[in-house]
Amino acid sequence: IxxxxxxxxxxxxxxxxxxxxxxxxxxxxxxxxxxxxxxxxxxxxxxxxxxxDDEVFACRRCEEPIDTGPYVENLRGTMRDLRLDFDSWAEYCPRCKRVLRGSAYLSHVKKGFK
Known part of the structure; x- marks a missing residue:
């Protein structure tokens, strides 16, 4: 104005x-x-x-139910589309993922301190 x-x-x-x-x-x-x-x-x-559909996906390591099969497959497909090279990790429960990462870390690093 x-x-x-x-x-x-x-x-x-x-x-x-x-x-x-x-x-x-x-x-x-x-x-x-x-x-x-x-x-x-x-x-x-x-x-x-x-x-x-009672299609529950079980963890590959401990056999505990994770989630539904279509959900896990959708997650793996999305990870493949994004070119993430760890889509197989979707088949493990969070606890087993931690255990596997820890054991992989320990296999590459010397145990203990000098």
Missing amino acids: FLHGGGYQFLAILHMVSVVFTLIYIPFGKFFHIVQRPAAVGMQLFKYTGRK
Whole structure:
């Protein structure tokens, strides 16, 4: 009203920059749950529909149930698509993964201190 269009270009650019910085900040801020929560609900629904078939995937080492078979296969497929070379680790429970990583570490490192 009082500027009569003066400084419009500066205010427009300032607005664009503030919008871009806000969009970049969202994944690191507290509002990320707006995006994350529907994805988490979708994964729970995916697991629930897979459990109807009673197809539970067991750990390769301790035979404890991990999750549904389709979920583990989907995870392995995603890891292959991302070219991660450890997709077979999806077939182990978290406890067995820790044990296997620890034993692999100990086999490459000398035991004890000098």
